[in-house]
Amino acid sequence: MRRRIVMSMLAGVLLAASTCLATGPVSAAPLPSAALHATVTAPGAPVTSSHAPVTAPAEFGTDWHDPLTAAPAVSRPATKSCEVTLAEAQFSDFTPYRGTYAPPGGCGDHWSKVVLRLDGKVKGRQYDRLGYLHVGGVEIFRTSTPEPSPDGIEWSVEKDVTRYSDTFRRRGDVEMLIGNVVDDTYTGVLDVKVTLTFYAQGRAARPAATPDRVLTLQNGTLTTPRNSERIVAEVYATGSGGGCEEFWYLTVPDAAPYSCKAAGGPYREVQIKVDGRLAGIAEPFPNVWTGGWSNPFLWYVIPGPRAFDVKPIEYDLSPFAGLLDDGRPHHVDVSVVGVPEGQSGWSAPVNVLVWQDARRAHVSGALTEVRADTLANTSSYTPGSPERLDTVGGHRLTVSGYVDTSHGRVTTTVRRVLANTSVHRWTDGEDTDGLKATWSDDQTVTVDGRGPARATRTHRTYTMDGTTTLGPDARLRTVLRLGDRAAVDEVRGGRRTAWSRLDDTYDGDATYTSDAPRDQRHAVGTTRERYSLRGSDGCHDRVLGTEQGVLTVDHRYC
Numbered sequence: 321m322r323r324r325i326v327m328s329m330l331a332g333v334l335l336a337a338s339t340c341l342a343t344g345p346v347s348a349a350p351l352p353s354a355a356l357h358a359t360v361t362a363p364g365a366p367v368t369s370s371h372a373p374v375t376a377p378a379e380f381g382t383d384w385h386d387p388l389t390a391a392p393a394v395s396r397p398a399t400k401s402c403e404v405t406l407a408e409a410q411f412s413d414f415t416p417y418r419g420t421y422a423p424p425g426g427c428g429d430h431w432s433k434v435v436l437r438l439d440g441k442v443k444g445r446q447y448d449r450l451g452y453l454h455v456g457g458v459e460i461f462r463t464s465t466p467e468p469s470p471d472g473i474e475w476s477v478e479k480d481v482t483r484y485s486d487t488f489r490r491r492g493d494v495e496m497l498i499g500n501v502v503d504d505t506y507t508g509v510l511d512v513k514v515t516l517t518f519y520a521q522g523r524a525a526r527p528a529a530t531p532d533r534v535l536t537l538q539n540g541t542l543t544t545p546r547n548s549e550r551i552v553a554e555v556y557a558t559g560s561g562g563g564c565e566e567f568w569y570l571t572v573p574d575a576a577p578y579s580c581k582a583a584g585g586p587y588r589e590v591q592i593k594v595d596g597r598l599a600g601i602a603e604p605f606p607n608v609w610t611g612g613w614s615n616p617f618l619w620y621v622i623p624g625p626r627a628f629d630v631k632p633i634e635y636d637l638s639p640f641a642g643l644l645d646d647g648r649p650h651h652v653d654v655s656v657v658g659v660p661e662g663q664s665g666w667s668a669p670v671n672v673l674v675w676q677d678a679r680r681a682h683v684s685g686a687l688t689e690v691r692a693d694t695l696a697n698t699s700s701y702t703p704g705s706p707e708r709l710d711t712v713g714g715h716r717l718t719v720s721g722y723v724d725t726s727h728g729r730v731t732t733t734v735r736r737v738l739a740n741t742s743v744h745r746w747t748d749g750e751d752t753d754g755l756k757a758t759w760s761d762d763q764t765v766t767v768d769g770r771g772p773a774r775a776t777r778t779h780r781t782y783t784m785d786g787t788t789t790l791g792p793d794a795r796l797r798t799v800l801r802l803g804d805r806a807a808v809d810e811v812r813g814g815r816r817t818a819w820s821r822l823d824d825t826y827d828g829d830a831t832y833t834s835d836a837p838r839d840q841r842h843a844v845g846t847t848r849e850r851y852s853l854r855g856s857d858g859c860h861d862r863v864l865g866t867e868q869g870v871l872t873v874d875h876r877y878c
Contacts, residue, residue, distance in 0.1 A: 374870055374871065374872045376866075376867035376868045376870045376872055377868050377870065378844075378868070379842050379843055379844050379868055380617060380620075380832075380841075380843040380844070380845070380868050380869050381868075381869070382469060382470045382471050382839075383469045383470070383471035383472075383869075384469050384473075384620050384621055384868075384869025384870065385620075385621045385866065385869060385870060385871045386473050386474050386475055386621075387466040387473065387475045387620070387621060387622070387623060387628075388475075388621065388622070388864065388871075389622065389623065389628070389849060389851065389864070390622075390824075390849045390850060390851035390862040390863060390864045391629075391824070391851045391853075391860075391862075392851070392853060392860040392862075393478070394435050394478045394479070394480050395433075396433065396435060396517075396519060397432045397433055397519045397522065397524070397525035398522075398524070398525070399432060399519050399520045399521065399522040399524075399525045400426070400427060400519070400520040400522075401427065401517050401518060401519050401520070402424035402425070402426050402427040402517070402518045402520075403424070403515050403516070403517045403518075404421070404422070404423075404424050404515065404516045404517075404518070405513065405514070405515050406419070406421060406436075406453065406455065406494055406496070406514045406515060406516055407419060407453065407494060407496045407512070407513070407514045408512075408513045408514075409496065409511075409512060410509050410510065410511050410512075411449070411451075411497070411498040411499070411500045411509070411510040411512070412500055412502040412509045412510075413499075413500060413501070413502070414497065414499045414500075415497075416495050416496060416497040417494070417495070417496040417497070418493065418494065418495055419493075419494040420491065420492070420493060420494060421455050421456070421488075421491060421492050421493070421494050422491050423488060423489055423490070423491070424516075424518050427518045427519070427520040428520050428521065429489050430485070430521060430527040431482065431485060431488075431518045431519055431520060431521065431527065431528065432519045432520065432521045432522065432525035432526060432527060432528055433480065433482050433519045433525075433528060434480070434481050434482045434484070434485060434488060434516055434517070434518050434519070435478060435479070435480060435481070435516070435517045435519075436453075436460065436461055436478065436479045436480075436481045436514065436515070436516055437476060437477070437478045437514070437515050437517065438461075438463060438476065438477040438478075438512055438513070438514045439474070439475075439476050439512065439513050439514075440465065440474065440475050440476070440477070440510060440511065440512040440513075441472060441473065441474040441475075441511050442465070442466075442468040442472065442473060442508040442509065442510050442511065443468050443469070443470065443471060443472025443473070443508060444468060444470065444472075444506075444507035444508040444509075445468070445470070445505065445506055445507050445508060445838070446465075446467060446468055446500070446502075446506050446507070446508025446510070447467060447501075447506065447611055448464055448465055448466070448467055448609045448610040448611045448619075449464065449465045449498050449499060449500050449510060450462070450463075450464045450465075450498070450499070450558075450560055450609070451463055451464070451465070451496065451497055451498030451499065452496070452497060452556075452669075453494075453495075453496045453514060454493075454494070454495045454496070455484070455487055455488070455492050455493075455494055456487050456490065456492025456493065457492070457493070457536045458484060458487045458534055458536055458671055459556055459669045459671060460479075460481050460484050460487070461479060461481070461514075462556050462558075462630045463477055463498075463628055463629075463630070464609050464610065464623075464627055464628055464630070465498060465510060465610070466610050466619070466620070466623065466628075467610050467611060467616050467619070467620065468508050469620070469869075470838075477628055477629075479629070481516070482528045482530055483530055483531060483534075483673065484530075484534055485528070485530045485531075486530065486531060486532065486533050486534045487534045488516070488518070496514065498510050498512065531552075531673035531674055531675055532545075532674055532675055532676040533545060533673075533674040533676065534671060534672070534673055534674075535671070535672040535673075535674060536669075536670070536671060536672070537652055537670050537672075538649070540651055540652065540653065541649035541650060541651055541652065542594075542644065542649065542650050542651075542652045542672055543647070543648065543649045543650070544641075544644045544645060544672070544674055545645075545674060545676050546645050546646070546647050546681065546682045546683065547645070547676045547677040547680050547681055547682055547683045548641050548644065548645055548674045548675070548676055548677075548683065549638070549641060549675060549676065549677045549683055549723050549725050549730060550636075550638045550641070550674070550675035550732075551636075551637040551638050551640065551641050551644065551672060551673070551674055551675075552634055552635065552636055552637065552638075552672070552673045553592055553600070553634070553635045553637050553652070553670055553671070553672050553673075554632035554633065554634050554635075554670070554671045554672075554673065555590060555592065555602075555632055555633045555635070555654055555668050555669070555670050556630060556632045556633075556667070556668065556669055557590045557602075557604055557632075557633055557654070557656065557666065557667070557668040558604070558605075558607055558630055558666070558667060559588070559604065559607075559656070559665055559666050560607070560609070560665065560666075560667070563663075563664070563665045564579075564580035564581070564582070564663075564665070565659060565663060565664070565665030565666055566609075566665060567580060568582070568586060568588050568604075568606075568658070568659075569586050569588075569606050569742065569755065569757055569784065570586060570744060570753075570755060571585065571586045572585060572586070572699070572701065572709050572744065573585050573699055573701060573709075575701055576701045576703075576707060576709055577707065577748075578707070578709075578746060578750065579750065581660070582658060582659070582660050582663075583660060584657075584658050584697055584699070585658070585697065585699030585709065585711050586658070586699070586709075586711055586742060586744070586757075587657070587658050587697045587699070587711060587713035587740055588603075588604050588656055588657060588658045588659070589601055589602070589603065589604075589656070589657040589658065589695070589713075589715060589738060590602045590603075590604050590633055590654065590655075590656055590657075590668065591654070591655050591656075591657060592635050592637075592652065592653070592654050592670075593651075593652070593653045593654075593655075594637065594640050594643070594644070594650055594651070594652055595643075595650050595651050596651065596653075597687075597690055598690060598692050598717060598719075599635065599637055599639075599640055599690075599719060600635030600636075600637065600717070600719075600734070600736070601692075601715050601717045601736055601738055602633045602635065602736070602738070602761055603738050603740065603759045603760070603761040603780070603782065604633070604656070605626055605630075605631070605782055605804070606757070606759065606782055606784055606802075607624075607626060607627065607630060608624040608627060608784075608800075608802060609624075609627055610623055610624075610627060612624070613786060613788055613798045613800055614788050614796060614798065615788065615796065615798040615828075615830050615832070615845075617830035617831075617832055617843045617844075617845040617869075618798060618800065618828040618830045618845060618847060619828075619847075620869050621847060621866045621869055621871065622826065622828075622847045622848070622849045622864055622866060624802050624826050625802055625803070625804035625824045625826055626804060632671070636732065636734050636765050637672075638721070638723075638732040638734075638767075639687055639688075639689075639719045639720050639721030639732050639733065639734060640687055640719075640721060641683070641685055641721065641723045641732075642683075642684060642685025642686045642687060642721055642722060642723050643685075643686070643687050643721070645682065645683050645684065645685065645723070652670065652672075654668040654670060656668070657695065657697075658697070677725045677726050677727075678726075679726035679727075680725065680726045683723045683724065683725055684723070684724050685721060685722045685723035685724055686721060686722060687719070687720075687721040688720050688721050688722065688731075689718060689719060689720040689721070689733075690717075690718075690719050691717070691718045691719075692715070692716065692717045692718075693715065693716040693717075695713075695714075695715045696712065696713055696714045696715065697711075697712075697713040698711065698712050698713070699711045705747060705748065706745040706746055706747045706752065707745065707746050707747070708743065708744070708745050709742075709743070709744040710742070710743055711740065711741065711742045711743075711744070712740070712741050713738075713739070713740040713741075714737070714738050714739040714740065715737075715738045716735075716736070716737050716738075717734075717735070717736050718733065718734070718735045718736075719733070719734050720732065720733040720734070725769075727769070727770055728769050728770040729769060730767060730768070730769035731767070731768045731769065732765065732766070732767050732768075733765070733766045733768075734763065734764070734765050734766075735763065735764045735766075736761070736762065736763045736764075737760075737761075737762045737763075738759075738760070738761055738762075739758075739759070739760045740757070740758070740759045740760075741757065741758055742755060742756065742757035742758070743755070743756050743757075744757075751789065751790040752787065752788070752789045752790075753787065753788050753789075754786065754787035754788070755784060755785070755786060755787075756784070756785045757783070757784045757785075758781065758782070758783050759781070759782040759783075760779070760780065760781050760782075761778075761779075761780040761781075761782075762777075762778070762779050762780070763777070763778045764776070764777045764778075771813075772812050772813025772814075773812075773813065774810070774811070774812045775810070775811045775812075776808065776809070776810050776811075777808070777809045777810075777811070778806065778807070778808050779806065779807045779808075780805070780806045781803070781805045781806075782803065782804055782805075783801070783802065783803035783805075784800075784801075784802055784803075785800070785801045786798065786799060786800030786801065786802075787799055787800075790834065793833075794833055794834050794835060794836070795831055795832070795833055795834075796831065796832060796833075796834040797829075797830070797831040798828070798829070798830055798831075799828070799829045800826075800827070800828050800829075801825065801826065801827050801828075802825070802826040803823070803824070803825050803826075804822070804823075804824040804825075805822060805823050805824070806820070806821075806822040807819075807820075807821050807822075808820045808821075808855075817856075818855070818856045818857075819855050819856050820853065820854070820855030820856070820857070821852075821853070821854050821855060822852070822853050823850070823851075823852045823853075824849070824850075824851045824852075825849065825850050826847070826848070826849050827847065827848045827849075828845065828846070828847040828848075829845060829846050829847075830843065830844065830845030830846075830847075831843065831844055831845065832844075832845075843868075844868055845866075845867075845868065845869075846865070846866065846867050847865070847866045848863070848864065848865045848866075848873070849863070849864050850862070850863045852877075854878075859878035860878065861876065861877035861878045862874075862875065862876050862877070863875045863876075863877070
């Protein structure tokens with residue numbers, strides 16, 4: 321509905337990512353698979369609850385439970401640790417915090433783990449805001465913020481940032497920004513502190529296997545070390561900053577009478593190219609921030625999946641290593657298919673992670689195959705009451721290449737298949753507005769060299785099923801289910817060596833009186849999240865539930 325667009329143009333202005341917690345942080349997506357990297361308990365443990373039965377109020381009051389998610393905590397080794405403060409700031413406008421980072425003393429320079437933590441607090445009235453954190457030019461963290469209660473909230477965010485160890489071994493500039501607007505109406509100042517905790521190696525905690533180098537693009541070009549044998553690009557791609565690309569999944573072609581237009585409809589695809597050649601494709605995650613779907617009462621306690629953890633898209637560019645290892649700068653470009661020409665609203669900074677051949681100064685090779693099917697994208701509009709738009713899209717890409725390393729020829733083949741289907745229905749004036757959509761992103765990376773071939777197969781599925789209705793009594797109701805699922809299998813010589821299954825499902829149902837003062841909205845709402853992560857490394861399964869902002873359910877199943 322049009323009100324949704326107005327709210328979000330005010331609500332989000334910048335960009336963000338990382339991991340929510342208030343009693344339990346979320347670990348960052350590991351490389352190369354999504355295997356468990358979190359503290360877990362033994363499978364089959366009895367159901368537990370950390371809260372006695374709670375009676376919820378009849379409607380929302382002036383305060384509610386601090387934000388939290390059901391995701392697992394970042395595990396920490398039992399070794400010596402050193403803490404460095406990256407930033408302490410109060411964000412009330414669009415002035416970045418700037419400082420200087422220096423590596424810690426006393427914990428060595430090859431750590432078993434590095435954990436980033438943000439602690440924040442805000443009170444009064446404020447929209448959701450989006451932010452980033454750079455160290456030495458590398459984006460290590462993006463996060464969005466919760467919307468506060470009048471009495472004030474506190475929240476924490478943690479992320480495993482061990483993969484950026486190369487960046488942390490050197491001094492570097494720090495820049496952080498959570499763009500905010502503070503005036504007589506929107507009074508919430510975002511007070512945040514960000515630290516890094518470095519865990520030294522020990523008998524039971526060896527140095528983590530991390531990339532040898534972490535690089536950024538320089539004027540759109542990339543120059544890799546000449547002995548690079550594995551190369552992975554990560555792209556923090558999000559449609560945000562207000563306007564229709566924040567709700568790209570709801571856009572419609574020009575012929576349809578809806579407030580958000582895009583000539584090609586809602587299909588979006590994030591592409592990366594090397595010297596003009598298509599090198600990777602991916603489905604963007606359909607983020608919903610904490611003011612999303614016109615209903616902040618859905619998100620006051622439990623955010624949607626990844627709302628506080630905007631994970632980067634990963635592209636394995638190892639097939640291009642033979643091309644990139646010539647010591648020259650190569651153009652790398654990221655674009656979003658489907659965005660109307662000249663339309664802003666997407667940000668896609670790029671980090672490049674590089675693993676080098678320690679025994680050769682120069683690795684040669686070749687790109688042997690780039691095969692892409694024709695991108696499919698069809699949006700069919702059916703006029704009526706309700707109006708209806710059916711969209712089907714998808715794409716396939718295979719890239720392959722080799723490098724001749726000190727341990728023989730290594731051939732990497734990446735196959736990726738994308739698919740999207742959605743049905744969007746709305747009535748005149750968008751007083752009823754509903755979407756049911758599914759996105760799938762399947763990738764297989766095969767590495768063939770000395771010894772048995774290795775393959776990592778990842779199947780990602782994102783779902784959104786919701787409706788917002790504005791009744792004649794000005795009561796606005798949103799019912800919404802969101803899903804984030806991933807199945808990862810690692811295979812060597814035809815035998816599975818590791819696996820994981822993630823299912824993060826959010827359900828919300830909230831109603832309030834629109835266009836009324838805050839204390840006269842008579843809001844009610846229930847929310848629920850179940851985060852299940854099982855695999856060869858263990859099990860985590862937790863369920864949270866709220867009523868009118870009160871935490872009423874907190875169960876653990878393993």
